[in-house]
Structure formats: structure tokens, C-alpha cells
Amino acid sequence: MEHAELLRVEGLKTWFHSRHGVAKAVDGIDFSIGEGEHVGLVGESGSGKSVTALSILRLVRDPPGRIVDGRILFEGRDLLSLSDEQMRRIRGRRISMVFQDPASHLDPVMKVGDWIAEAVALHKGTNRKEAIAEAVRLLQVLKVPSPRDVLHAYPFQLSGGMCQRILIATAIATEPVLIIADEATSALDVTVQASILRTLGELTENIGTAVLLTTHNMRVVRKACSRVMVMYAGRVVEDCRTEHLFERPMHPYTVGLLNAVPSLDRVGRPLIPMLGEPPLPTATPPGCAFFARCPIRRPICQEKRPPLLEVAPGRSSACLFPEEAGGAR
Amino acid sequence: MDRTDNEPIPVAAPTGGSQEGGWPRVLSGVRSHQGIAVGAAIVMAVVLVALLAPFISPYDPNEIHPIDRLKGIGTPGYLLGTDIQGRDMLSRLAWGSRTSLAIAVVPLAIAGLIGLLLGSFGAYGGGVSETLIMRGMDVVFGLPPILLAIAVAATLGPGLFNLLVSLTIVLIPPMTRVTAQVVAILREQTFVEAARASGARDLQIIFHHILPNSVAPVLAYATSLAGSMVVFGAGISFIGLGIQPPRADWGRMINDGREVLDLMPHVSTLPGIAIVVLAAGFNFLGDGLRDLLDPRMKV
Amino acid sequence: MLRFLAWRLLFLIPVLLGASAVVFTLIQLAPGDPIDVLMGVFASPEAREALRAKYGLNDPAYVQYFRWLWHILQGDWGVSIQQRRPVLPLVMEKFWITMLLTGAAGLFAIVVGVGAGVIAAVKQNSLTDRLILLVSVFSLSMPAYWLGLVFIFLFSVTLGWLPTGGMRSFMGEKSNLDVLEHMIMPGVVAGLTPAAIIARVARAAMLEGMRLDYMTALRAKGLSERAVILRHALRNALPTIVNMTGLQIGYLILGAALFVEIIFSWPGLGYEIYKSVIGRDMPMMLGLVLFSTIVFVLLNLLVDVLYRVINPRVRAD
Numbered sequence: 031m032e033h034a035e036l037l038r039v040e041g042l043k044t045w046f047h048s049r050h051g052v053a054k055a056v057d058g059i060d061f062s063i064g065e066g067e068h069v070g071l072v073g074e075s076g077s078g079k080s081v082t083a084l085s086i087l088r089l090v091r092d093p094p095g096r097i098v099d100g101r102i103l104f105e106g107r108d109l110l111s112l113s114d115e116q117m118r119r120i121r122g123r124r125i126s127m128v129f130q131d132p133a134s135h136l137d138p139v140m141k142v143g144d145w146i147a148e149a150v151a152l153h154k155g156t157n158r159k160e161a162i163a164e165a166v167r168l169l170q171v172l173k174v175p176s177p178r179d180v181l182h183a184y185p186f187q188l189s190g191g192m193c194q195r196i197l198i199a200t201a202i203a204t205e206p207v208l209i210i211a212d213e214a215t216s217a218l219d220v221t222v223q224a225s226i227l228r229t230l231g232e233l234t235e236n237i238g239t240a241v242l243l244t245t246h247n248m249r250v251v252r253k254a255c256s257r258v259m260v261m262y263a264g265r266v267v268e269d270c271r272t273e274h275l276f277e278r279p280m281h282p283y284t285v286g287l288l289n290a291v292p293s294l295d296r297v298g299r300p301l302i303p304m305l306g307e308p309p310l311p312t313a314t315p316p317g318c319a320f321f322a323r324c325p326i327r328r329p330i331c332q333e334k335r336p337p338l339l340e341v342a343p344g345r346s347s348a349c350l351f352p353e354e355a356g357g358a359r
Numbered sequence: 360m361d362r363t364d365n366e367p368i369p370v371a372a373p374t375g376g377s378q379e380g381g382w383p384r385v386l387s388g389v390r391s392h393q394g395i396a397v398g399a400a401i402v403m404a405v406v407l408v409a410l411l412a413p414f415i416s417p418y419d420p421n422e423i424h425p426i427d428r429l430k431g432i433g434t435p436g437y438l439l440g441t442d443i444q445g446r447d448m449l450s451r452l453a454w455g456s457r458t459s460l461a462i463a464v465v466p467l468a469i470a471g472l473i474g475l476l477l478g479s480f481g482a483y484g485g486g487v488s489e490t491l492i493m494r495g496m497d498v499v500f501g502l503p504p505i506l507l508a509i510a511v512a513a514t515l516g517p518g519l520f521n522l523l524v525s526l527t528i529v530l531i532p533p534m535t536r537v538t539a540q541v542v543a544i545l546r547e548q549t550f551v552e553a554a555r556a557s558g559a560r561d562l563q564i565i566f567h568h569i570l571p572n573s574v575a576p577v578l579a580y581a582t583s584l585a586g587s588m589v590v591f592g593a594g595i596s597f598i599g600l601g602i603q604p605p606r607a608d609w610g611r612m613i614n615d616g617r618e619v620l621d622l623m624p625h626v627s628t629l630p631g632i633a634i635v636v637l638a639a640g641f642n643f644l645g646d647g648l649r650d651l652l653d654p655r656m657k658v
Numbered sequence: 659m660l661r662f663l664a665w666r667l668l669f670l671i672p673v674l675l676g677a678s679a680v681v682f683t684l685i686q687l688a689p690g691d692p693i694d695v696l697m698g699v700f701a702s703p704e705a706r707e708a709l710r711a712k713y714g715l716n717d718p719a720y721v722q723y724f725r726w727l728w729h730i731l732q733g734d735w736g737v738s739i740q741q742r743r744p745v746l747p748l749v750m751e752k753f754w755i756t757m758l759l760t761g762a763a764g765l766f767a768i769v770v771g772v773g774a775g776v777i778a779a780v781k782q783n784s785l786t787d788r789l790i791l792l793v794s795v796f797s798l799s800m801p802a803y804w805l806g807l808v809f810i811f812l813f814s815v816t817l818g819w820l821p822t823g824g825m826r827s828f829m830g831e832k833s834n835l836d837v838l839e840h841m842i843m844p845g846v847v848a849g850l851t852p853a854a855i856i857a858r859v860a861r862a863a864m865l866e867g868m869r870l871d872y873m874t875a876l877r878a879k880g881l882s883e884r885a886v887i888l889r890h891a892l893r894n895a896l897p898t899i900v901n902m903t904g905l906q907i908g909y910l911i912l913g914a915a916l917f918v919e920i921i922f923s924w925p926g927l928g929y930e931i932y933k934s935v936i937g938r939d940m941p942m943m944l945g946l947v948l949f950s951t952i953v954f955v956l957l958n959l960l961v962d963v964l965y966r967v968i969n970p971r972v973r974a975d
């Protein structure tokens with residue numbers, strides 16, 4: 031299945047300035063997303079997933095963060111060259127976002143119904159009453175029991191799962207072409223996770239919305255994404271169709287990730303936790319960022335950072351020896 | 360938050376996103392240090408003036424020069440001019456700093472000590488004793504503070520001593536309340552729990568852990584009130600209670616100059632400026648100290 | 659909410675009892691023997707003793723207190739020595755005049771204070787922020803009675819724009835516009851300190867809220883910065899601001915306004931307190947203090963209730 035390109039990120043760098051130096055949280059990331067495509071972005075904690083997500087919407091707080099380089103091409107325009115006002119019209123309307131910790135991403139003193147209605151009214155120009163009716167309809171689609179009662183509640187009166195449904199309803203209400211879901215299910219327990227992923231999948235399928243789902247959970251990716259990008263130390267190190275990744279990873283870091291989580295294809299084999307720590311974002315080495323932890327490293331890897339290159343049809347890796355990466359499995 | 364890591368921290372502050380520190384945190388750290396420096400410099404300067412008043416003053420502050428009444432600023436022999444009775448402004452300002460400092464420091468020190476004891480014993484136990492102390496303060500001191508001070512000063516009669524007494528009375532409830540709030544945070548801290556677990560008696564814990572750790576934040580809070588005390592104490596003298604003539608006092612001096620405001624504005628203006636400067640010094644100092652030391656302050 | 663209200667109303671009783679006890683104690687401590695006032699210094703000891711007994715002055719203090727309280731509750735607040743009129747109606751009359759000034763000062767304090775606080779928070783650590791902070795520190799350090807004089811010198815004596823004091827002009831029109839003109843300077847001077855305090859509290863409360871995650875979510879929804887700040891951040895800071903503003907208005911009516919009324923001869927409670935202090939009119943002064951305390955306590959109640967009404971998190975439990 032081929033998708034027309036919707037979003038292309040090129041050489042994006044988002045750095046944070048602090049007393050301890052410059053943290054290169056995102057340091058030259060490249061990737062693209064097609065129309066209606068569901069893409070996963072996986073990586074360890076601190077690899078820069080959230081910062082990438084926020085950078086696309088230009089929502090990184092400045093200070094301390096700043097996008098220092100790169101391009102974000104969306105529907106043919108570079109988002110980084112837009113005025114604040116133009117950018118504002120894209121947020122929530124063309125690109126929506128769902129957050130990791132749903133309860134803290136809602137206004138604590140606003141009824142959740144008004145929260146949804148605010149977005150609907152803003153982007154569809156409806157009045158409050160119509161917006162609330164639309165909110166009720168969305169919650170019904172999300173299979174929320176007695177949606178009217180829920181809409182009259184404040185966030186602190188609702189469960190985390192319910193708050194996440196509210197955020198998803200808000201994101202979808204405006205029928206955007208891209209939803210960025212940053213760890214949308216990580217804070218929820220497994221059963222709620224599954225149902226949220228399912229409804230998110232169905233809803234976006236219906237209106238043809240693309241989804242960028244960031245997570246550190248391989249199983250979530252497998253369930254919800256057709257393509258997956260693996261992120262390490264601020265860059266994408268591997269990018270391919272989900273089934274290919276699980277069949278034959280082509281970057282030693284991906285291999286490490288897969289070995290560290292339980293999975294059905296590997297029943298009976300021991301889990302192997304990855305050794306070492308990722309480099310501090312304030313002190314990235316000149317060569318491959320994974321060098322210190324890599325089982326197949328060679329001296330040449332220390333010379334310069336390996337670029338993300340197409341190593342087989344439809345798949346890219348930032349390893350100089352992609353064929354050997356899977357050998358460890 | 361708003362403190363730097365290398366500062367002594369009297370009480371573990373409630374964490375609140377202090378990790379994402381970055382620029383704002385650094386800046387505000389700098390700001391509170393700046394405030395402390397500026398404030399301390401001003402206050403020290405006034406203290407110096409008060410100490411050296413006999414040497415700075417060209418004349419006795421109460422010495423009347425009938426011929427040289429209402430001289431302007433810069434008149435030869437009278438650097439800052441003279442007042443209605445021909446008394447030297449510079450001498451009166453210098454001596455007046457003594458009463459202003461006394462008003463700023465003495466009531467706060469006494470009320471602070473009382474509040475520290477009442478507050479720490481009251482709040483340490485939590486529950487009933489805490490409620491009792493706090494509500495008790497509410498009940499007895501339902502009166503608006505400024506009015507209470509004026510009423511007490513009016514009842515006791517004029518004079519520096521009575522003024523200090525009335526200000527002390529007014530300050531006891533806020534000082535007690537602040538101590539109780541600080542202690543309520545302290546008593547939940549792990550080092551207090553550790554002491555309790557290792558079998559220390561309550562009295563020991565209060566004297567070895569609670570009191571020493573409450574002093575810094577309570578002192579910071581007291582400093583932040585000192586500026587208002589300068590303004591307010593001079594105000595009581597201004598309306599005719601408190602300090603009595605001929606003793607030099609900044610509040611009194613403002614009142615003295617009222618009648619000649621249109622002719623010789625400096626007679627009222629100079630003591631006013633003196634009050635503003637000293638109060639601002641205390642306020643800068645207090646704000647900075649509170650940023651650094653008070654666990655109840657977040658921003 | 660109802661339970662809270664009931665509790666809070668019940669708590670009024672001990673607070674008012676306590677406050678009245680303090681006032682009563684002050685009456686007892688006040689210099690001068692009431693018998694001297696009634697009979698003169700030269701009355702015979704026997705006659706004095708008889709009168710003491712008649713007025714119950716030999717009874718234990720608490721009996722006297724409750725007798726006094728009983729009179730207070732019946733509206734018998736004593737007679738002003740200076741004006742030779744019952745205290746209570748006099749006080750009521752002055753109260754409304756003070757409320758007028760407090761209204762003006764409060765309005766100024768809220769508009770300027772909240773405005774400055776919000777701007778300082780939005781531009782945190784900028785030059786504007788520092789300037790606002792600096793001005794607020796100096797406003798806090800500025801004695802109202804002195805600033806009043808400076809204003810009079812500038813705007814009345816030198817520039818001749820505004821009247822020097824009082825509430826109405828002696829001659830000419832008696833319109834409300836005239837009162838308004840008289841209100842400007844005292845209103846601004848009395849409102850300055852509360853404005854400074856409100857600004858600091860508003861700034862802190864705004865910053866506290868603006869750190870939170872949902873601010874990012876609001877921007878992600880596509881809201882304009884204006885809507886984010888005014889509709890959400892300010893709304894969240896409102897309970898804290900209301901709380902502090904209420905307290906400040908309380909102090910204002912009964913404290914700062916006092917000095918300002920004296921300077922601008924504004925004929926309200928504060929000016930009256932000043933006159934009774936100068937004239938050693940203790941019944942009048944303590945009546946004024948007691949009345950002010952009642953207002954203060956009721957105002958605190960109002961603020962507490964309002965705080966609950968606008969804060970759903972507290973309201974729920």
C-alpha cells in the first residue's frame with residue numbers, strides 16, 4: 031500500500047539550553063509520514079520522542095528549548111517558516127495531538143464538555159450548543175457510557191482512561207489529517223490501553239487520518255502501526271514496515287529492544303536486557319551514538335555518525351553493518 | 360522551587376517540576392541573590408547611619424535655631440535644610456533612623472520568638488492542638504491588624520515602648536501561623552520520621568529538629584514583614600500616637616512638614632524618602648530570603 | 659457547600675465574641691476612671707462608691723463583659739464624648755462614606771494589580787517583568803500618608819488639577835461628578851499598596867499555572883495565546899487572586915484607608931478614628947474599631963465563600 035506523502039521531517043534539531051550545557055534532545059532526525067498512514071515511533075525513555083512530537087507542532091517551550099535546524103514539510107509547506115498565526119491555524123485543525131498523561135493535560139477548572147466544545151467551536155465555527163452535541167456524538171462513538179454526565183464532570187472527577195478518551199475526542203472532532211499521539215496509552219492499564227488503541231484506529235481509519243504514535247512499548251507498535259521508526263539519541267536509526275522489523279531487525283539497537291521484551295515468537299527464550307545507558311543528550315559522541323553499547327561495533331563506527339540510508343527496498347537503517355545486526359537474534 | 364542546588368536548604372522543598380529547570384530557574388536564582396544583596400546593602404547603610412548618628416549629625420536633633428527656620432536644601436550649614444522650628448533636617452533624619460530600626464526589628468523579634476514556640480508546639484502534634492492554636496489565633500485576633508495596633512497604642516498611651524508593645528501584639532498571630540505552616544511541612548519530612556523511629560522523644564525532636572529547621576523560613580518571613588512595619592510604625596507616630604515630640608521620628612517629621620507643604624516640600628518629603636528607602640531595603644531582603652528559604656513559597 | 663456555609667457561620671460566633679472581648683479589654687485598660695467623667699474629680703468617696711455599685715463596676719470582669727455585650731447587641735454602643743451623640747448611628751453614617759473610597763481604591767487595585775501581575779507572568783524574566791516587580795516593591799514600601807502629601811503637592815498645589823481633599827466642594831455644584839473628582843487621588847493612593855500585593859500574588863499564581871502541562875494541550879488545540887492566558891491561565895489563578903484580593907480589601911477598608919482619609923480629609927471611618935484618637939474619645943474609637951471588626955470578619959466570610967464557588971476542586975468535597 032503506497033501513501034502520498036503528508037509530512038516530511040528533514041534534519042530536524044531541537045536543543046535545550048541549560049546550565050549543564052546544550053542537550054541535543056533531537057539531533058538531526060529524518061522521517062516521513064504518508065496520508066492515512068499509522069506510524070510508530072519507538073525508543074527508550076529520553077530518546078527524544080516527545081520533543082520530536084512537540085517540535086512538529088512548534089510547541090517546544092522556548093526557553094529552554096529551541097528548534098535550531100531542519101525542515102518540517104507538511105502539505106507542501108515548511109512549518110518552520112510559517113508565522114505564529116499561520117501555525118496556530120494548523121494546530122488542532124490539520125494536526126491534532128494526544129498526550130501521555132491525560133489528566134494533567136486538561137484544564138483542571140473547566141468541564142470536559144467545554145474543553146471539547148472549545149476546540150469544535152474554534153475550528154468549525156459552531157456555537158457552544160452544537161459543539162456540545164458534537165461532543166456527545168463523539169463520546170458515543172468512543173463507547174463512553176452516559177456521555178452527557180461525563181461532559182459535565184471536571185477532569186479530577188474522571189479516570190485516566192476517560193480523560194484520554196476526552197483528549198482523543200477533542201483531537202478527532204476537527205477531522206485533522208494527522209494526529210500525533212505521544213504515549214497515548216502508556217499511563218493506562220492494559221485493558222484500557224487495548225480499547226483506546228482500537229477506537230483510535232477505527233476512528234482515524236474512517237476519516238483517513240494519519241497517526242504518529244510514539245511509545246516505548248513494542249507490542250503497542252505491533253498492534254497499531256503499519257510502519258515503525260526506531261529512535262535513539264535524537265535520531266531515527268531504523269525505519270521499515272512493522273512486520274519486517276519483527277522478522278528481521280537491521281540495527282543492533284532494534285535487536286536489543288526486541289530481546290528485552292517478551293513476545294510470542296520468542297516463547298521459551300530468555301529476555302536479554304540491553305546493557306549500558308544511552309549517552310547523555312549533553313554529551314553525544316562524534317561517531318555512532320550506540321557505539322558504547324553495540325555488540326557488533328568496529329573502530330570505523332567511531333569516526334562519524336552513520337546516516338540513515340536505504341539498506342533494502344522500503345527499509346532504512348543507520349547502521350554501517352545492517353546485515354550483521356540481526357545475527358545476535 | 361526557585362533555588363539553586365548548592366544553597367543550604369532548610370526543608371526539602373515540595374518537588375514541582377524543578378527538574379526541567381533551565382533558564383527561568385537560573386535567572387530567578389540570580390534575582391533572589393541580587394535582591395538580597397541590594398536589600399542587605401540598604402539596611403546595613405541605615406544601620407550604620409543609626410550607629411554613627413552622633414558623628415553624622417552637625418547639631419543636636421532637637422536644637423532649635425529660631426533665625427534659620429525653614430531653610431531649603433543646600434543652605435550653608437544645613438545640608439538638608441531646616442524644619443519649621445529651625446531644627447537641622449540632617450541631624451533629625453540621622454537620629455530618626457534609630458526609632459525606625461527599633462520599630463522594624465524589636466516587635467518582629469519578640470513576636471517571632473513567641474510565634475516560633477507557640478507554632479512549633481501547636482503544629483508538631485497536628486490534629487487538635489494545631490487546630491486549637493490556629494483557631495485560637497483567629498478568634499482572639501479577628502480584629503484587622505492595623506486597627507488593633509492603633510487601638511492598643513491609643514489605649515496604652517503614647518511613647519516608643521507602648522508602640523513596640525502594640526506592634527508586637529499584632530505580629531504574634533501571623534508569626535504563629537507561619538511557624539505552624541512550616542512545622543506542618545517539617546513534621547512529615549523523612550529526617551523527622553527517622554528521629555521518631557529511632558526512639559527520640561517528642562520534646563527532643565522539637566528542640567533538635569523542628570525548631571532549628573523552622574528558624575530560617577520564619578526569619579525570612581519576618582524580614583519580609585519588616586518593611587511594612589517601618590511604614591506602619593511611622594504611620595502610628597504620624598497620627599500622633601507612638602513617638603512623641605521632640606524626639607526625632609520619620610513619621611512625626613512628615614506630619615510636621617504638612618503645614619508648609621506648598622512652601623517647603625522638603626520638610627515632609629525627605630523623611631518620606633527615608634522611610635521608602637529603608638522599607639524597600641527590607642522588602643528586597645525579605646523577598647530574596649523567602650525565595651531561598653521558605654518552603655511554602657513556590658514561585 | 660451548605661455544610662461549609664453552616665460551619666463558617668457558626669465559626670463567626672467565637673470570632674466575634676473574641677474580637678468583642680479584645681475591645682472590651684481595651685475599654686477596661688483605657689486610662690481614666692468613668693466615674694470621673696460622670697461626677698467630676700471632686701465627688702465624695704461615698705458617692706463615688708454608690709455610683710460604682712449602681713453601674714455594676716464592682717462586679718467581676720466577665721459579668722461586666724456580658725452586660726456590655728448585651729448593650730452592644732441591643733444597639734446601645736455608648737455616646738461619643740466629642741460629638742455627644744450615640745455612637746452606632748454615627749459609625750453607620752461614616753461606614754458608607756468609607757465604602758465609597760474603598761470601592762474606588764479596590765477597583766484601582768484589582769485592575770492595576772491583576773493586569774500588572776498577568777503581564778509580568780506572561781513576560782516572565784523580561785525587562786517588563788523586572789520593572790513591574792521593582793515598582794511593586796517600591797509601592798509596598800511607600801507610606802500612603804506620605805504619598806498622599808506628594809500627590810497633593812503635585813496635582814493640587816502645583817498643577818491645580820484635583821481638589822486637595824474632602825468629599826465635596828464647599829461651593830458650586832453638588833453633583834456626583836464632584837464627588838468623583840474628590841475620589842480620584844485618595845482612591846489611587848489607597849489602592850496602590852493592595853495593587854502591588856495583588857500584582858505579586860497574581861504573577862505567582864499565573865506562573866504556577868502556566869508551568870502545567872495543559873497549557874501545551876491548549877496551544878495544541880490551536881487556541882490563540884490570548885485565549886490561553888485569559889480564558890484558561892487567569893481563570894485557574896482566579897481563586898488564589900480572589901482570596902488575596904479579599905484580604906487586601908479588608909485591610910484596605912480598615913487600615914490603609916485610615917491614613918488616606920486623614921491626609922485627604924475624607925470623612926469616613928478612618929478619619930473619624932483619627933479624630934477620636936486625637937480627642938481622646940474612647941467610646942467613639944472603640945465603637946469604630948468594633949464595627950470595623952464586624953465588617954472585616956463578614957468580608958472574610960464572603961471571600962471564603964466566593965473562593966469555594968469559583969474553585970470546583972474545593973467545591974466538590
Ligand SMILES: Nc1ncnc2c1ncn2[C@@H]1O[C@H](COP(=O)(O)OP(=O)(O)OP(=O)(O)O)[C@@H](O)[C@H]1O
Nearest residue numbers: 046053055074075076077078079080081094311379
Ligand atoms: N524542558 C526540558 N528542558 C531540558 N531538557 C529537556 C526538556 N525536555 C526534554 N529535554 C531533553 O530532551 C531529552 C528527550 O526528552 P523526551 O521527553 O523527548 O524523551 P522521550 O523519548 O519522550 O522519553 P519518555 O519515554 O520518557 O517520554 C531528555 O533526555 C532531556 O534531556
Ligand SMILES: [Mg+2]
Nearest residue numbers: 079080081213
Ligand atoms: Mg515522552
